[in-house]
Amino acid sequence: MKAHPKSADAFAKARRLMPGGVNSPARAFGAVGGEPIFIDRAEGAYLWDIDGARYIDYIGSWGPMILGHAYPPVVEAVRDAALRGTSYGAPTLAENEIAELIIDCVPSIERVRLVSSGTEASMSALRLARGYTGRELVIKFAGNYHGHVDSLLVAAGSAAATLGAPNSPGVTRGAAKDTLVLPYNSPSALAETFARCGDQIAAVVFEPVCGNMGLVAPTQAFLKALRDLTRQHGALLLCDEVMTGFRLSLGGAQQRLGIEPDLTMLGKIVGGGLPVGAYGGVSGVMAHVLPEGKVFQAGTLSGNPLATAAGIATLRALRDDPPYERLEALTARLEAGLNEAVAASRATARVQRLGSMITLFFSAEPVTDWDTASRCDTARFGRFFWEMMDRGVYLPCSQYEAMFVSAAHTEQDIDQTITAAHEALR
Structure with missing residues (x-):
């Protein structure tokens, strides 16, 4: 060494x-x-x-x-934005533009809300799913990472379909008790869990292509079970594309693999290297977010002008010269x-x-x-x-x-x- x-x-x-x-x-x-x-x-x-x-x-x-480090159009966009001010805490035209770009690119997103990180996107989408369905249980998969959200920072129990247990000090059993941890790529475990408590499940959250246990692709049978079972039981399907969004195709893994989620979480590329996250989905679900609905989510730096400038420059480049x-x-x-x-x-x-x-x-x-x-x-x-x-x-x-x-x-x-x-x- x-x-x-x-x-x-x-x-x-x-x-x-x-x-x-x-x-x-x-x-x-x-x-x-x-x-x-x-x-x-x-x-x-x-x-x-x-x-x-x-x-x-x-x-x-x-x-x-x-697009590589210090990509000139991104650097120029951030420089120009900084000269006009680094944060306003008020609406900007850039927020409209990046939202429109996201909606145009990602097949399942009809409306979107900007946040400041992938963790925020996951936390907010999860709260929205529970608020929309009025249910509490959430399914996640061992080896999938969705940020350091308390209720998702859990480890699997001794059986394939057990309530999760906290795997970090500071995460309470109360925060983890409504999270079910299943094996990835197992349609049978998913079907068994829905058969047992499907009317209590608010959402299934998953990485469409895993990057946080190394590169692991989903099977078609697993993807079909995810969509069929959530629809059958009235649960939402949450697609964590923080890592895969705009990377595996302009429309992300969901476009490449033919996935139709209800909500999608985005980050990484959508900020062009600056701290940005987003979550979005069908209008009927997104309408439940405050101030239009009652599910609370806020952030002073959401839609920050430097971050949106970097994101706009990146998404334009990916769209115009794929x-x-x-x-x-x-x-x-x-x-x-x-x-x-x-x-x-x-x-x-x-x-x-x-x-x-x-x-x-x-x-x-x-x-x-x-x-x-x-x-x-x-x-x-x-x-x-x-x-x-x-x-x-x-x-x-x-x-x-x-x-x-x-x-x-x-x-x-x-x-x-x-x-x-x-x-x-x-």
């Missing part, structure tokens, strides 16, 4: 200032050992750390930098190269990909849910991570996070990454 003396000094100071030395636990490198690298700047597909090393970046700020065909080709090239590296090294590993999201799992079996993901060799991933870092490739610092390819990556970047993987897997 190469030395990073300036980052080491910065982290030592950070630990005196912040819990664990970070402002989000995903940045602490706890899953791979060692200490985090401190970033100085980013441009296109690259990061530079404070020691001067350059990396090909496959995190992209955990997804939003689909990068999806190129992203597909680049990521397929990476997938093929990683598979070749795995075969050449005879490593116990497999590659899973959908669109521009991809994961190299150190697993002997296909990863289809949290049970299979949890059997991955995380220690082997940690060694691979640092070998790749030493070769100038910046990967997610966990086996259970997807890699993201951006429109700024080149074929040369992909080929350099494949060469590094061949060396790192020896």
